[in-house]
Amino acid sequence: MRIDLREAAEILLNSDKILLLSHAHPDGDTLGSATALAHALSAKGKKIRVECSDPIPKDFNFMFENLVNDEFEPELIAAIDVADIKLLGKESEGKYQGRIGLCIDHHGSNMMYADNVCLEPDSASTAEMIYLLLKEIDAEITPQTASCLFTGVTTDTGCMRFSNTTARTFEIAAELAKLGADTYNIIQTFFETKTKTFAALERLALDSMRFYFSDRCAVICVTQDMYKRSGSDESEVDRLSNLPRQIEGVLVGVTMRELKDGNFKASVRTHGDIDASAICKRLSGGGHMGAAGCTLYGTKQQAINSLLKEIQAEIDAFVID
Ligand SMILES: [Mn+2]
Structure with a gap:
């Protein structure tokens, strides 16, 4: 009730x-x-x-x-x-x-x-x-x-x-x-201070950023290997979620992170009318209009592809060239 x-x-x-x-x-x-x-x-x-x-x-x-x-x-x-x-x-x-x-x-x-x-x-x-x-x-x-x-x-x-x-x-x-x-x-604590290991992870994550759909979508992917190279771990990765959406012109920002079992978790952040929870719901996830998440199965490329398909549908519905 x-x-x-x-x-x-x-x-x-x-x-x-x-x-x-x-x-x-x-x-x-x-x-x-x-x-x-x-x-x-x-x-x-x-x-x-x-x-x-x-x-x-x-x-x-x-x-x-x-x-x-x-x-x-x-x-x-x-x-x-x-x-x-x-x-x-x-x-x-x-x-x-x-x-x-x-x-x-x-x-x-x-x-x-x-x-x-x-x-x-x-x-x-x-x-x-x-x-x-x-x-x-x-x-x-x-x-x-x-x-x-x-x-x-x-x-x-x-x-x-x-x-x-x-x-x-x-x-x-x-x-x-x-x-x-x-x-x-x-x-x-929550918005300014970062550990040195997080700063190192952030650098690797930024290096991994890729753009799709005429630069309206940006994706970063954090792998288990990046944790090893930076000395960071899963506990710090949430703070990366907003990075891709900070790029000018990006309407959908995605932070993918590799789980220990090889599958991926995706955090989706959007601007304007683009509904992050609608994108994630179609992949069995959920959340809010501007911020949502889901789990993706398969290889990194399969995971990115299944997410991009849903993002494209959502962008097409709202953006007219
Ligand atoms: Mn809450």
Whole structure:
């Protein structure tokens, strides 16, 4: 059933033992939203546990400070920023299938796997929704909670640079700053600072950039060999996703990365009317209008070809020479 934020808040307030789930391969929004909710609900006396099937990257550790991960049999299982139950990771998917009572999310591609779904596809981040939910229940927003949410708000909008950014995004960001979010350090960490190994990977990735469809599409491909040569690894590769779309005139930017099993994951970023989620949906992936992803099988050339076919269809539909 589709529900609104007020109803989602009621469901949370009516449960005393709540398990919050973040998606595998976690990002700032799923973790920032889940931990903010955890801090606020703990302060209201609830027993809360945040679970993620993958290790937490060290930049997100601050979110978990002061959070007691209670052991209990949950009365409510809530998935936060998780569009598809598959995104919880294989093991968690099996474990929680049919048991998720609430989902709070902003992906238009949400698969409606939960009993109650609070979905706002126009919200730039789930963190914006959680901020409003916390306001709704008059929850305390500490500087740490504000920092968790500010991380979600900024990372899902590329620091307010993506087309999903709205006036509300800036308003909520300003409110979070007033509440004590550590804005300077969060922006430095997620948008400025890079490791030397990442800089080396970025150089190799830029070298791999190829253009298609009269330079309207740019593709970079990160291979396992590049990780070895740069000293980098999968944990840093997400930050490359926006690179191809930064080139002037490019409408569709693709970052492909080789997985350990030899298959490829593609991140698709688009401008204007070109729908990244439509491209990825046809390849069994999903996401948003401007940012989406999918997994591609086969050799590198097969993977690129199947993606280019879908991109061409989408470009042809919107671009008239
Ligand atoms: Mn999100």
